[in-house]
Amino acid sequence: MQGINKVGIFTSGGDAPGMNACIRSAVRTALHDGLSVMGIYHGYQGMIDRNFVEMNSRSVSNIIQLGGTILKTARCQDFQSPEGRKQAYENIRAAGIDALIAIGGDGTFTGAEVFSREHGIPVVCVPGTIDNDLYGTDFTLGYDTATNTVIEAIDKIRDTAASHDRLFFVEVMGRDSGCIALNAGIAGGAEAILLPEKETAIEALCDQLSLAANSNKSSTIVIVAEGEKNGGAYHVAREVKARFDFYDTKVTILGHLQRGGSPSSFDRVLASRLGFAAVRQLQAGETRIMVGIQGNKITSTPLTEALSNKTVKLEKDMLEMVKVLAI
The missing domain is CATH 3.40.50.460 (Phosphofructokinase domain)
Structure with a gap:
């Protein structure tokens, strides 16, 4: 954990406004802290295809206001097999990547948890999905x-x-x-x-x-x-x-x-806070966690917990409000 020198950053699953702001924050935080950064295009598929690019501070200029994700996203059937994950691991290690930041939803988290457990590479996840359906955070990027x-x-x-x-x-x-x-x-x-x-x-x-x-x-x-x-x-x-x-x-x-669309002020600030926190958590030796926000405080939740509590309960008073306010 203490030997992290190069962080790989990728987005996976459905795109969400705020992903680019999070990429920007994570890249610049890592660079500020003396780490190298490798962008991984097309998520897990990019790991298998060795679709990597070295990133510097200018790589993330003028993207905080953009929707979508500059690192692209894709489905990857090969990553679902142990052989595919092994190939992905060999490729990222050959590129010098020794830790990962994954931005996405529950499918992304599932892949990251299995990948880290199988191959021992540190990984921190950031919740990026418009559905706001992940346990352990009040809000997800894009919601x-x-x-x-x-x-x-x-x-x-x-x-x-x-x-x-x-x-x-x-x-x-x-x-x-x-x-x-x-x-x-x-x-x-x-x-x-x-x-x-x-x-x-x-x-x-x-x-x-x-x-x-x-x-x-x-x-x-x-x-x-x-x-x-x-x-x-x-x-x-x-x-x-x-x-x-x-x-x-x-x-x-x-x-x-x-x-689509330009992320709101709330999503830009949240993305910046979570990208910053993801880098700092990796440096603190954390792995297989999700960084999130609860009561305006940045928190961390084990991926197994975030994935096992999939039902996010809706507020009962809000359900009642629908009828009351519709008269």
């Missing part, structure tokens, strides 16, 4: 930006919904996590929100929509997380239309629009 992107879209949809007395179903990302749907829905004044963590029957949704219709609302918006149990926004819209034929029903799928 704030993605939520603001959804809110902006809801505001614009509300304009046309009110003009035509329409019912809009807006589907947002969140296969297993309803964080984006819940927070953006409350901030956007949605009349109902469907979440993966809480099964909502079509009948119960229709009861909520009846209240909205009877209160003479000029527009109605329902936020649907892509992983909710009824089958997604199009299916829910068809079921509701069959029960309320007087509604002019529309569906909007926001999709990958939520991944």
Whole structure:
């Protein structure tokens, strides 16, 4: 652990706003502390393909405001086998890399934990995913930006919904996590929100929509997380239309629009703090941990713990607020 001279940095999994700010912070912190830095392109695939580049302070100039990731990301089937991981290890050691910083979500963390355990290379992970679904941190990189992107879209949809007395179903990302749907829905004044963590029957949704219709609302918006149990926004819209034929029903799928864009101030600062912390934790001899933020304090969580507690509970009062504020 005390012999770290060169740190490899990579991003993996889905891109998230703030990844570039984190790369910038980690690179410059490492250089400041006298370490060399190697960027690994295309994540785990780049380790197998030996797609490495030496990084200096200018390598990360003018990227803090960019969405996506300058180091790219890719899926890697070969890394899932012991033989593939062995090849990756031999390649990074040949390049002089003796520690890793991984930025990504639970798939990235799983690969990093296995890789470090098998080959003994120190690794610190940074939570970079718009879903905000990792245990051990209040916020993940990209979540704030993605939520603001959804809110902006809801505001614009509300304009046309009110003009035509329409019912809009807006589907947002969140296969297993309803964080984006819940927070953006409350901030956007949605009349109902469907979440993966809480099964909502079509009948119960229709009861909520009846209240909205009877209160003479000029527009109605329902936020649907892509992983909710009824089958997604199009299916829910068809079921509701069959029960309320007087509604002019529309569906909007926001999709990958939520991944892009310049990171918010919050995500830039969080990314900078976590990139800085990742380098310092490696130098302190830590490995197989995730750096995160809890109550505005930077914390560390063992990867096994971060991965074994996958369910991030939503606040009960926020779930109740959806009904209360929709009257």
